[in-house]
Structures are given as structure tokens and as C-alpha cells.
Amino acid sequence: MAKDKTSELIEKRKKKANSLRDSHIDLFPNNFRVSHTIMDIRDALKKEPDRLTEDTPVFAVAGRIMAINRFGKAAFIRFTDRTGQFQAYVRRDRVGDESFGFFKLFDIGDFVGLKGGVFKTKTGEWTLLANEVRLLCKSTMPLPEKFHGLKDPEKRYRKRYIDLIMNPGVRDIFIKRSLIIQTVRRFLLERDFLEVETPMMQPIPGGAEAEPFITHHNALGIDLYLRIAPELYLKRLVIGGFERVFEVNRNFRNEGVSTQHNPEFTMLEFYQAYATYEDLMDLTEQMLRDVASSVTGSVIVNYQGSTINFDKKFKRMTLLSALETIGGVKPELIKNKEKLFEFASVKGINITKIARPGKVITKLFDVLVEPHLIQPTFITGYPVEVSPLSRRSDEDPAVTERFELFIAGKEIANGFSELNDPQDQKRRFLQQAEDRAAGDKEAHFMDEDYIEALEYGMPPTAGEGIGIDRLVMLLTDAASIREVIFFPHMKPKGSKPFSA
RNA sequence: GGGCCGUUAGCUCAACCAGGCAGAGCACCUGACUCUUAAUCAGUAGGUUGAAGGUGCGAUUCCGUCACGGCCCA
The missing domain is CATH 2.40.50.140 (Nucleic acid-binding proteins)
Known part of the structure; x- marks a missing residue:
């Protein structure tokens, strides 16, 4: 106005x-x-x-x-x-x-x-x-008026201080957010993990499939990227002898905003040498149980009308069996590339030229299965094409030793046994580079320095990332990520946006 | 990017469908009041109806455009 x-x-x-x-x-x-x-x-x-x-x-x-x-x-x-x-x-x-x-x-x-x-x-x-x-x-x-308070969502987010003054529930959410991070930190420190900080500005953005923000360093005369993940730096620390490390910090992804996405968001990543992805599934269960009871006082949590039980052992199933039993996709369909792509198209998945079967299968999973995974469920058996940093399964080299954890239809965690074979890692990066050249803006960049680091030897290690904002949403019954981030990003209003 | 909805006083909302002086509650101001708690009573004041256009004698209302936001979908 x-x-x-x-x-x-x-x-x-x-x-x-x-x-x-x-x-x-x-x-x-x-x-x-x-x-x-x-x-x-x-x-x-x-x-x-x-x-x-x-x-x-x-x-x-x-x-x-x-x-x-x-x-x-x-x-x-x-x-x-x-x-x-x-x-x-x-x-x-x-x-x-x-x-x-x-x-x-x-x-x-x-x-x-x-x-x-x-x-x-x-x-x-x-x-x-x-x-x-x-x-x-x-x-x-x-x-604002004492009885109705401030309701206009736009004003609540733009002028969060008024929201905090007027709406005690908002204050409680952010106190819980702080408590969640404290509990996670304590949990890891108790298990001999070291808290570290790695670059937010990276010459090569790695560790995830996402479009990065770009910035420029004048004195060095180079472009830098805001990190999309800390992964490759944390693993360099494991190579350097820090066998258990973790970092809770911001990642930046140059993508749209929605009730589930903010351009900057908080991620916990941790790495444990001599552990497998199965060890991390066990650890994750304990951690979430601990956090849920510390923060809400119970291991049974209500989220948007669903009752989430953190007490029971989390379900574990493979991607393919989930697709079959929950998504209703027959195994024969998945084996036949042409039929698979046709089916995926019908389901509204955009099949581009560079689409690889593993990618299409994962997309199908996102659409057909993910929304139905309400109780905590680990999905394993991710195809190697969508897991360029994960160790291959000893039984089947086409899939990796990787899991994702889903709760209330949301992806909460992603973990795997780390790929520590530099030659295989190089081949995986090359495949990603091909996809990038073919127009996939989210494909991983080649990182020669990381390959070299692996050549010095990384002990067998498992690592995991947990989306803190989504975890906070779950434990505070928040439908939108904007409810758990103090100052969510929005377009400037009124005055013209600042420009240098 | 697409669909639906929203933007009116400091705040929360009416009026819009079917065009005819833009209203209320709280807050504010004046007066009364030493146990209220959404205090009460009496009185006053507060508006470029998101922006710029179009149609009409007349637009908050109808029409298209733009901005910002919410929800859903991609």
C-alpha cells in the first residue's frame, strides 16, 4: 500500500x-x-x-x-x-x-x-x-489487535517480529526448532562425533543434484558457488583422519519456493568411518526417537491429522518392492525400458532425452509411493545412476548401499555407504558430466580434486544428511516450511529491489 | 510455468454475487471510573478500497492488465 x-x-x-x-x-x-x-x-x-x-x-x-x-x-x-x-x-x-x-x-x-x-x-x-x-x-x-492478532500470512513472514510479539505459538515453534538442533548435536557429540564447519562458498558445487547460486570473489578473480551440500568437504575430513564428523548448516539451491522448499535450508550431515548404511539406519532410528521425545515429550507425534509412531522399528523395504506393493507397478514393466518410459509418461513424468531408466524409476517412486509413506520407512536399493556418490551393493552392482527415510510423505533423510573407490567415482562423475552436457542442469560437476583426495584413501565410511527444516515441521505440526524458518524468502514489495 | 483464491481503517473482517453516500469490532482520541483481564459507560475521529487502465451518469463491486501473497499442480 x-x-x-x-x-x-x-x-x-x-x-x-x-x-x-x-x-x-x-x-x-x-x-x-x-x-x-x-x-x-x-x-x-x-x-x-x-x-x-x-x-x-x-x-x-x-x-x-x-x-x-x-x-x-x-x-x-x-x-x-x-x-x-x-x-x-x-x-x-x-x-x-x-x-x-x-x-x-x-x-x-x-x-x-x-x-x-x-x-x-x-x-x-x-x-x-x-x-x-x-x-x-x-x-x-x-x-495489531490483541484478540485476533496478526493473521495475514504475507505480513507475518515479512515482519516476523510482529508475528513473534503477537502469536505465542510461533515463538514456541522456533524454541522447539532450537531444541531439536541442540538434541541432535548432543546425540552426535555423545557418540564421539566432531562438529565442524566447511566452506559455504565452493569453486565446484558438489554433493547433490541441484542448481547452485553463483557469486564472484573479486580478489581471487574467480566465480564461487554457494554450496548445495557440504558432502565432498566432510569426506575430505574423513580422509584427513576425522573419523566421525558432522555439520549443521545452511545449503543453498537455486530453485522455486513452495510449502516444502526455501532457497536456503538447514541440513545436518554426518559421516562415520567403519560404519555401513545399515548402521546409520539404526543410528537414525535412535536419533529421531530421542529428538521426538525430547521435543514433544512423546515418541508418538501428530502431524497434519496423521499419527506418526517413532517408537516402533522403522519399516525397511527396497525401492522396487515399494513400487510394486505400494505403487502397484509390476516388476516386468520396470525391466522393459520402452514400456517403463511409456508408463511414466502416462503418470505425468517428463521423459527427456537424457532420462536413464534408474532416474525414471526413482521419479515414478516419488509420484506413486512417496506420498503414501506416512510411518517412518527406510527405502533401500537405489539405482547406481541416481546415486553417484554411493558405494555399490556387493550383491548387485546396479544398485547402491543407500537409503532414504520417508515420514509423513516427505523425504527426511538420505544416507549411504560412501563410494571410496576413486576409479569408480571418476566414472560416475563422467556419466554426470555427460548428463550435464546434454542439458541436465542438476547433474553433478566433475571434481578432480575430490578424486585425488580419494586416491589417498578414505576408510570405509557411511554418511547421511537429514533435512532439519522438514524434521522441525514434523515435530511442530507445521504444514509449510515458512512456519519453521524465521525469515523465509519472498519477493520484495513496495520499494524497488536493491541492485548493486 | 498452470489452476483456484485473496489484497478494503493500525489489526480482524463486512459491503461485491445482482454497480447507487464504504460499515463494524478491537486499537486510538476526549470524558467518567482504584480489582480489570477481549474491562465497562458516554462521545469523537480515522479510508487514494494493492496499482494503473477500460466500460458506465455513477465502480470496493463488472472487464482485461500488472504487482504481491496463499493453497494446489508441474
Whole structure:
């Protein structure tokens, strides 16, 4: 909405701020010492309510005013700090005439410092009886309505701070997000994994099939890519002797946005030497069980109307058997390339010239099976063509020792025994390079330096990536990834986008 | 990229189908009020209806275009 004049509401709030300033009230002081949080007061009320009176002990507490009920010479205010919400009673005969006069100019949204004891109101609510009320920060922008809050999704995402002020549920989601990452970190640290950081800017973007963002380094005079995955660097660390490493950090993929995709997203990747993909499936089960119970208090989680059970042993099945039993695709069809491609076309899959059977089979799986995998399910037996970094199966060299984990119809994790044969790795990269030359923008780049690293020898290793945003969605019952990312990317609105 | 829906006061929403002075609640402002909690009572004020066009005597309403967003599909 283009508007050149400030609304009357804002003007009035600014006037109040000016009139306080004219009375020599500091609008932005920083000398109020907080002695207690709201939670501290509540704890004290729980533990020793008999010892608390309206005179002693005195709590010095601060927060943002969320509601004011004024009664002429007294007022109730509701205020919040990081630990919760509490009520204070401000009486003129208690705080003094001058202070009460200034208090009349306080608005919803202002920060206040309060000092006083506690008492119980007629309706039985514990309330802080203020001896002192001080302005800690004047707010000139009006907050949304207290009852309905802020609902407009566009404004919620663009101005997340208002969303956080008004909608406590949003705050809870992000607290849970933090707890999930902490729990994952603790889980891995307990198992002797080392947390590391590897380049976000890479000369060759590797480790995934995705289109990268490109940037330029002036001093080095080279283009760099924002990483699409940390994989090849983490494996270089395994080669260097760090047998167990993990990284929780951002990946960037230059793709569309949707309820399931944000151009930057958070991925956990971890690598364990002398382990197999089967070991990692076991580890993943334990990790998710641990995270689910730490964060939600239960191993049974409700997600968008489904009940997800993290307690039972996760199902395991191969890609082909899932296609047959869940997708209803007959094994004969998969063996016949022509019929397979025809069938895939009918199912709406875009068969390009470069399509390889393994790719088509995987796409068919995405369409026919993935949405039906509600309970945690490991799918194994991925074709070698779609798994250029995975070790081949000893039984069948056409498939790899790889799994993906699906929960609630979403891909949550992808792990495999790592390919550590440099010659085979080189052949796989060459095949990818062919696909890239044929127009597949998502095919892997050749990375000679990585091949050389493998030639020094990487111990047998298994590695895995877990999409943290999707895991957070699952555990917070969020339908859109935008609900679990503080500042999801959107097109700029109003002013013209910045350009250098 | 395609389909459907949305954009009206600071916020949440009406009015649009079937064109005729753009309304309400909360918030704000004035007054009353020292136990409220979506406080109450009385009064006042607040609008370039996302943008620029078209049709009409008249457009928030009908038409096409654009911008941004939501959901679904690719």
C-alpha cells in the first residue's frame, strides 16, 4: 500500500513520546536493573506463596506492555518477557502523582520496568503491585489487535517480529526448532562425533543434484558457488583422519519456493568411518526417537491429522518392492525400458532425452509411493545412476548401499555407504558430466580434486544428511516450511529491489 | 510455468454475487471510573478500497492488465 502520509494513529503515539521527552523522560534508557524474570516470580509463587506480600520481597521485572486496563487513578497492565506473561497493578497512590502522570502516556507496545511485591486480586490472580513504573523503551508503531492478532500470512513472514510479539505459538515453534538442533548435536557429540564447519562458498558445487547460486570473489578473480551440500568437504575430513564428523548448516539451491522448499535450508550431515548404511539406519532410528521425545515429550507425534509412531522399528523395504506393493507397478514393466518410459509418461513424468531408466524409476517412486509413506520407512536399493556418490551393493552392482527415510510423505533423510573407490567415482562423475552436457542442469560437476583426495584413501565410511527444516515441521505440526524458518524468502514489495 | 483464491481503517473482517453516500469490532482520541483481564459507560475521529487502465451518469463491486501473497499442480 503506497502511502506518503503517516497515519493519524502513529502521529498520536509520536506526540506522546515527544511530550514525555519534553518532561525530561529518557525514552530509551538502559539503567533499569532487572532482578527477576516473570518465570522467577511464578516459581516463587509456586514454592512459597505464604512468604510473599505486596511489600516484600520486591521484584524488579521488565517487559513489553501487551494490554492496559485503565481506571482513572489506577490501571492493570499485562506485560511479557522472554519467559511468559504477567499482570501488574499500577496505582497512583503507590507510584506517586508525577510517575502516574507519565504512565498515562505509556502505550501498548512500550517496554516498562516495574518494581514491587505481589498480591492476589479479587479474582484470585497473582499480580505485581508496582511501587515504581518506568519507561524502558517508547514504541511509536501500533501493534495489531490483541484478540485476533496478526493473521495475514504475507505480513507475518515479512515482519516476523510482529508475528513473534503477537502469536505465542510461533515463538514456541522456533524454541522447539532450537531444541531439536541442540538434541541432535548432543546425540552426535555423545557418540564421539566432531562438529565442524566447511566452506559455504565452493569453486565446484558438489554433493547433490541441484542448481547452485553463483557469486564472484573479486580478489581471487574467480566465480564461487554457494554450496548445495557440504558432502565432498566432510569426506575430505574423513580422509584427513576425522573419523566421525558432522555439520549443521545452511545449503543453498537455486530453485522455486513452495510449502516444502526455501532457497536456503538447514541440513545436518554426518559421516562415520567403519560404519555401513545399515548402521546409520539404526543410528537414525535412535536419533529421531530421542529428538521426538525430547521435543514433544512423546515418541508418538501428530502431524497434519496423521499419527506418526517413532517408537516402533522403522519399516525397511527396497525401492522396487515399494513400487510394486505400494505403487502397484509390476516388476516386468520396470525391466522393459520402452514400456517403463511409456508408463511414466502416462503418470505425468517428463521423459527427456537424457532420462536413464534408474532416474525414471526413482521419479515414478516419488509420484506413486512417496506420498503414501506416512510411518517412518527406510527405502533401500537405489539405482547406481541416481546415486553417484554411493558405494555399490556387493550383491548387485546396479544398485547402491543407500537409503532414504520417508515420514509423513516427505523425504527426511538420505544416507549411504560412501563410494571410496576413486576409479569408480571418476566414472560416475563422467556419466554426470555427460548428463550435464546434454542439458541436465542438476547433474553433478566433475571434481578432480575430490578424486585425488580419494586416491589417498578414505576408510570405509557411511554418511547421511537429514533435512532439519522438514524434521522441525514434523515435530511442530507445521504444514509449510515458512512456519519453521524465521525469515523465509519472498519477493520484495513496495520499494524497488536493491541492485548493486 | 498452470489452476483456484485473496489484497478494503493500525489489526480482524463486512459491503461485491445482482454497480447507487464504504460499515463494524478491537486499537486510538476526549470524558467518567482504584480489582480489570477481549474491562465497562458516554462521545469523537480515522479510508487514494494493492496499482494503473477500460466500460458506465455513477465502480470496493463488472472487464482485461500488472504487482504481491496463499493453497494446489508441474
